[in-house]
Amino acid sequence: MFKINENYLKLPGSYLFSTIAKKVNAYTAANPDKKIIRLGIGDVTLPLAPAVIDALHGAVDEMGKKETFRGYAPDLGYEFLRSAIAEHDYRARGVEIAIDEIFISDGAKSDSGNIGDIFATDNRIAVCDPVYPVYVDTNAMAGRTGDYIAAEERWSNVIYMPCTEENGFAPQLPDEEPDIIYLCFPNNPTGSTVTKPELQKWVDYANRIGAVIIYDAAYEAYISEENIPHSIYECDGAKTCAIEMRSFSKNAGFTGVRLGFTVIPKALRAGDVQLNSLWARRHGTKFNGAPYIVQRAGEAVYSEEGQRQTKEMVAFYMNNAKVIREGLAAAGYSVSGGVNAPYIWLKTPEGMTSWQFFDYLLETVNVVGTPGSGFGPSGEGYFRLTAFGTYENTLEAIERIKKL
């Protein structure tokens, strides 16, 4: 008699963004005449850059001709893409990453969800609170998080590192010792970042206690200030303790195209076992590569034109972020983020929980955001808005909220 993975049954509710989608769909069905503005999910709205479109058409043509058709991709991804990454994302910032330390994937969500595969079940994880739900949910699925305590909205065996107004939304080194530490900077959902000396503290701490850092740098393209690290490998010693994940979703609008990568330095070891070789085995066994045409699209992001065009896209969204941040501040909201990240994090009005504020915004001004409590217990009383809408919608949403 087969048995299911009972850990799945411990997961509360559904995946956060599925719940939001259901609520919005129900509202829309009941109010078909209302114009909903979605600043909830971190999905982009600008079309792909012309350089990317050209690369896609070119690669599609190749796939239509016998001489240039490509079947299975190399396990780690095409070298042309891994070389471009090593050059532009790392060497250009003074970091040397070998191309066989880079694994091309279908996105950072898959990678951050799947990375747990190569670790034992009895590792203890530490996460920022609030946090991108995928880190915690996938560890819950693996049986690493203990039991869910509904009254406290937290798992019994997770080390939560609160990031609140009180500590400037920066996690502090935890009192209890974790084995695996998830860090995401610029942060989703708070939009905050850490400076290089602050990140160096984490690297030193991980090396000291023998922990591994899963570093999600999906939003690095949005960094506008100096002294904010774009890669954890800018810190000394990070290669012996950190795995870094990147995405093409937010810098180049690939949310519907699907491309990302994970870096696992060969210096990262457990005894004499390289984590790089474990991930290579997983990658080669449970995955069959990102599409050739999509890898060519990724390569185009690094071309001169692609860089210029995608930087314009980022600037466009960051202008939206400014509109939201300044508009909400003017309306009396307490706001953070939106300077080095496409996320704006605000405090809900006095006496309103995150979900109450979600319902309130949806029903009164037809604006969809994301309840902070959906990201963890310390997110309660906060709310996330994203800069990925159109300019017109962003402006209108803020005008509507201002009038409340």
Place this chain on the structure above:
Amino acid sequence: MFKINENYLKLPGSYLFSTIAKKVNAYTAANPDKKIIRLGIGDVTLPLAPAVIDALHGAVDEMGKKETFRGYAPDLGYEFLRSAIAEHDYRARGVEIAIDEIFISDGAKSDSGNIGDIFATDNRIAVCDPVYPVYVDTNAMAGRTGDYIAAEERWSNVIYMPCTEENGFAPQLPDEEPDIIYLCFPNNPTGSTVTKPELQKWVDYANRIGAVIIYDAAYEAYISEENIPHSIYECDGAKTCAIEMRSFSKNAGFTGVRLGFTVIPKALRAGDVQLNSLWARRHGTKFNGAPYIVQRAGEAVYSEEGQRQTKEMVAFYMNNAKVIREGLAAAGYSVSGGVNAPYIWLKTPEGMTSWQFFDYLLETVNVVGTPGSGFGPSGEGYFRLTAFGTYENTLEAIERIKKL
């Protein structure tokens, strides 16, 4: 101190096809003047069908315009594709599958590797022997297979169901009771199939003992004979015991495009838990959809033109299969498969192991195949050739082998 998943260390050698690639690369480096013909890995060589190319170009254009750009796909995949699947792959064969029982993915390899996530670690698996390595390797990674016994080339806690010349390459119901049964028909690697009454026996058996069948139907497009089921759901009662996986790789040449799907009927339950909802949760949490452009390409496979063009591709490869099958038989080899599948399974010459024959063919006639023993202990003494080469190369490879 973090701990790795020690199960990975139990895995013998590297992934089969990585090992083959390394051997071939080494030979090529040492003998750059030799013309290698690859009939090893199941990778296609024909370019994508014109209908698919048109759909890809069209979808790329949509992604380049603000009005038609698409971001994140729906969790389960776009409805246009799931509807086409429900209609063409199931309703047309008298099987009713709801569109929310279909999960679009980046391929059957990922799905067959990831499906273990929703099952407990202490399920006992049964596999055909020989078998597609992904089923066993991914269960080994999850700790379900016991220890690897190198001398016997088998895992201590896997139920092997030998498929050899003696039983016509058809697995028999096992003596020990499995919880999860992997079946793949038309079979990779043997190229054999089962009739509908034979498959019905498996469905009845699984329902009787409470086992779940993971049914890999990636090669169904190659079925040429009557009374061979294209889907396990053609059997009565399969919806309460079977998960089916399909791929666009082999019927439409999508090995480098990446698209597949998994069907989990809502009637498939463990107590009151639907496996469909567990997989939906996994899919929504650890995966972010196949690319929009690729899903449009998949839709085009079901168009009238797409059907005609992809059927021509299958016919082309099946002609190769005939060339191999008849050529080898004429040369005195004992051959099976190649009638309802793109794989030809032959016995190695007297006194030669599978890997010896691999080296022999590579070194004497520069033809690459796949050693049967790479697929499991009962594959020893067999060898797999695939029909996915070009016609010219296939013909030449067989001529070379004939002259041995």
